[in-house]
Amino acid sequence: MSEEYEYRHEVEDLQQKSATAARLFDVRRIIGGLFVIYGILVLIAGFTASDADVRKASGININLWTGSCVLAVGLLFLLWMKLRPLSAPGAEPKPEPARPGSGPGAGPGNGTGEPGGRAPGSGAG
């Protein structure tokens, strides 16, 4: 193919070498962990709420309510992570790069994902 599509091969190569899928941690752990801690902190404030606190919040012990909800959300995230873990690092199947001949536009001269090997090899083929 012409150099018009060189950038696509470059992106495919980089996607092959990318480490994000294998090495990036699970965000649910962070949300779950932080929300459990926040929930407990705010709940404590709820249990020790003074009359003035309750009066300020229009008669609701808002710390108690917010604390329980935040704690529940945190626990739900941790539970979700437990039930549906990410696939193990390294076992993540990588998307296959475009193979020569597998699509109408892929000429036989395309590189095979070798770094830097694509541009000269393309062309008439």
Place this chain on the structure above:
Amino acid sequence: MHYLAEGLRLPTNALDYTILILYFAVVLGVGFAARASVKTSLDFFLSGRSLPAWVTGLAFVAANLGALEILGMAANGAQYGVYTVHWYWVGAIPAMVFLGLVMMPFYYGSKVRSVPEFLLHRYGPSSHLLSSIIFSVASVLIAGVNLYAMAIVVEALLGWPQWVAIVVAGLFVLAYITLGGLSSAIYNEVLQFFVILAALIPLTVVGLRRIGGFGGLKDALTDSHGPNFVSAWGGTGIGSSNPLGANWLTIVLGLGFCLSFGYWTTNFAEVQRALSAKNLSAAQRTPLIAAFPKMFIPLIVVVPGLIALVMEPDIGSKKSGLQYNDAIPLLMSELLPNGVLGLAVTGLLAAFMAGMAANVSSFNTVFTNDIWRAYVMKGRPDGYYLLTGRVVTAIGVLVGMGTAFIASSFSNIMNYLQTLFSFFNVPLFCVFIIGMFWKRATAAAGFWGLLCGTVAAMINYFWLYLADVIAIPSDQGANFVSAIVAFVVGGVVMVALTPFTKPKPVESLAGLVYGTTAPGVAEPPAPGDEAWYRRPAVLGWSALILAALCYIPFSL
């Protein structure tokens, strides 16, 4: 925007500060932990195109839910009333659905790394360079606006000197993006989304209770401001006057079509989240998943603005010393006890940092890939551009700190942002949409359409409106009209120039124009993507229907 009233100092205690400090620690921790996943420039700029749809979807909505948006929309609620919901249900959902269903296959499928890069392949270097430069400048400006606004709010609420707030927030953003790139920006956005919910939901609940629920809110506002103030469309007939200074036509065309499609479909700070998704299906679902929370955000942002107006009827006038932008801080100080107050302060600071991080993480990508790599230093190894991205991040944050003072001349932050967007994004959207559906549109037409549309919007706003050549009742109304002008001028210039300029060869447009397919195979769908609730069409159309239903209670 002016200084917040002195009387808003919050009675924070050690518990509130514990909650705040924990958040800062976690934000930095995410940056360090994400660092291990950054091996290539693609990891740094686009998370290796590997994130799941729910993560990118929530980041998509959170990137827009910066503190400027939260404070600004609450301010609009207090100033314009229920009309503010138009920014969500007409002004966001249709454009988000359009992005997911129609435009994402071109963006994601063509494997471009940024919105300007699509212009490079569809049109050519001139429009590419123009839009890359405009985007970079706008991003740094808006990051500066964000920082400045944050410093003022933090000074009023917590009593920190402005420079402390600017330096602390700026350095934290700098650190976690430099370390973890887009992945840590996105992860922190997802986290921020939930923290903001935990902050604003209690605020709204307590506020509603104080003034007697939705019924009490509606009665009080009808008494003080008339029935149109609590209706979405009342008083928007052409020629009738309303606080918004716009009629149904400029709302639907200007806000709902031009501004909104311009913002949501071509603003790279948003689109970048979708481009980091792991496959085309996940990329399409990113804005569609985001549409559902977006639809209900007025409940916790606009409603507090209205509550503030009931509790403090003089807000926005000289008499009270309170600005409309003070609506949410006012409720925080009036209603929240320590504990939840700490969550609210954290949510507000988190929103400031995430809003700025979205600008910085999109700026570094465009500057590195679309300016530095494309025109200054071509053909270096990948590691060079990864390093460049990190350096550019640091420079962007530092320049943002320096430009923090431009925001000071407008009374309402949203006006300022909308003004910028109407000048930059609307002609861009015009050029994109014509380019995606009309093969013949030429490179020259793209460049001149972009330039003329932008200039036309500026002429309309700064000359015709601000110099009173034409009469438009408000800044917002003028924004809507400027957006329409930008779109029409951009489109007319493109259509007029195309027949006289050289078209791009058809084979170079594969995968970029409607009706063509990219060479090579599409990336395979992930297992489970065929489930009905993951089908983009189902998600998109239900979002549209739900948004239309949202109007019913405010239109009868």
